[in-house]
Amino acid sequence: MSEIRTRFAPSPTGNLHVGGAHTALFAWLFARHEGGKFILRIEDTDEVRSTEQSLAAIYDGLRWLEIDWDEGPDISGPFGPYVQSERLNIYAQYINQLIESGRAYRCFCTPEELEERREIMRARGIPPVYDRTCANLSEEQIELLLAEGKPYCVRFRMLETGTTVVNDLIRGDVSFDNSLLGDFVIRKTSGYPTYHMAVVVDDCLMKISHVIRAEEHLANTPSHVQLMDALGFERPKFAHLPLILGTDKTKLSKRHGAVNLMDYKEQGFLPEAMRNFLAIIGWSPGADEEILDHDQLIARFTLEGVSKSPGVFDLEKATWLNGEYLKRADAEKLTDTLLPLLQKEGLIEAHPSPERREWLVAVVDLMKERTRLLTDFVTWGRYYFTEDYPYDNEARKKWLSKEDTPERLDMLADRMKELETWDVEAIEAGIRGLAEELEIGAGKVIHPCRSAVTGQTIGPSLFHLLELLPRETVVARLRRAAELGRRGELAPV
Ligand code: GLU
Numbered sequence: 001m002s003e004i005r006t007r008f009a010p011s012p013t014g015n016l017h018v019g020g021a022h023t024a025l026f027a028w029l030f031a032r033h034e035g036g037k038f039i040l041r042i043e044d045t046d047e048v049r050s051t052e053q054s055l056a057a058i059y060d061g062l063r064w065l066e067i068d069w070d071e072g073p074d075i076s077g078p079f080g081p082y083v084q085s086e087r088l089n090i091y092a093q094y095i096n097q098l099i100e101s102g103r104a105y106r107c108f109c110t111p112e113e114l115e116e117r118r119e120i121m122r123a124r125g126i127p128p129v130y131d132r133t134c135a136n137l138s139e140e141q142i143e144l145l146l147a148e149g150k151p152y153c154v155r156f157r158m159l160e161t162g163t164t165v166v167n168d169l170i171r172g173d174v175s176f177d178n179s180l181l182g183d184f185v186i187r188k189t190s191g192y193p194t195y196h197m198a199v200v201v202d203d204c205l206m207k208i209s210h211v212i213r214a215e216e217h218l219a220n221t222p223s224h225v226q227l228m229d230a231l232g233f234e235r236p237k238f239a240h241l242p243l244i245l246g247t248d249k250t251k252l253s254k255r256h257g258a259v260n261l262m263d264y265k266e267q268g269f270l271p272e273a274m275r276n277f278l279a280i281i282g283w284s285p286g287a288d289e290e291i292l293d294h295d296q297l298i299a300r301f302t303l304e305g306v307s308k309s310p311g312v313f314d315l316e317k318a319t320w321l322n323g324e325y326l327k328r329a330d331a332e333k334l335t336d337t338l339l340p341l342l343q344k345e346g347l348i349e350a351h352p353s354p355e356r357r358e359w360l361v362a363v364v365d366l367m368k369e370r371t372r373l374l375t376d377f378v379t380w381g382r383y384y385f386t387e388d389y390p391y392d393n394e395a396r397k398k399w400l401s402k403e404d405t406p407e408r409l410d411m412l413a414d415r416m417k418e419l420e421t422w423d424v425e426a427i428e429a430g431i432r433g434l435a436e437e438l439e440i441g442a443g444k445v446i447h448p449c450r451s452a453v454t455g456q457t458i459g460p461s462l463f464h465l466l467e468l469l470p471r472e473t474v475v476a477r478l479r480r481a482a483e484l485g486r487r488g489e490l491a492p493v
Contacts, residue, residue, distance in 0.1 A: 064271050
């Protein structure tokens, strides 16, 4: 079998959407699983909407997910250039070849004329495909129009009868009635090739073996294969991926949350969790397992496992998965990831000393068991870094506003001050000892203490988290909450 080559061919006209990232990931996984090549090609034939900024966003998104490519604009390769605007002469050559062989023709119809005629066709219930007004102009007519300087585009002459069958690896044979497929534009009036022309030429010249792309392109595929046939190219294999829907089963859009991949980075997702999450949208690894790292994804990925029916982008599931990755993460590495985030929030100095870093690793190690997003370290974990942390409503309502809490907190502060050592065992013994003396359940000391020191009612093991704070800090926080409580300032808000 010849070499497996897949590609991701984004148009740089915006951010990298989660849908685009999903397509890139599947094409990449397939190539990696098969030991083939993955190519990045930039489809900037929309000369008006393509931007450098968008190109940069595509690179950022792919790199964040650790999707690497073997050939592409930045690294070149044997079939370059990999940016379509740098390949215009190649398309021009094929367009001319099609005109000369009669499989393409110049169309002088104006957009207004076309729209008018489409309106009439729609009104009559006829499919509004191009009516071939210019399909059979004589040489003389064409010469005349050209001499007049009339603008024109070039259209590909599709087969008028019969069916075009697309063999799709996910969907099987899909038949299209040729009479419903119009003669589509391959060269715009501006002289630029269209997406259809460029994608066909490039997939064939770049020897793409498997065109793996979003379902929305399935409808374009009969046009593409007819063009390939006309140019004498061998058809690649096609695999159209399932659509991605929101949890309400409508097409994924901003209503469901962010559609820009990198917004998920901002929201505190780990790239490996996002990659895993995207991979299991519309693909099932077979066994019940859902948590698969980079190597496991590559080892398991097959197109047979890809579903025909739409996949669902379930943010709750993504968040759960991220939490699982955080739990499993190496605390040292996670600390490296978190440092910029904490620094941005002004919670930690720019250059922490080795001792401070060691402390931070311990904090991260303790917290990671219960966090779901990187940003949770900054919000839930704020009390590790500053005295300026909020008391949440649960903490106020259940404990901090209660009448007997201030006294207990003061007693606990005294007890904490007297401990001989400041470690988990001593702290636990001190807290439990106080509860015993007061003849109350340990929870009645533990919860007020947690509420005072962290401002929250839930979090990691209290004894462990107290150990990671300086004793003076803990004592001061207990006293402060006691004082505020007495003054009635910790009522629920
Ligand atoms: N440039 C096209 C897009 O971004 C690529 C479609 C394809 O993969 O053929 O939708």
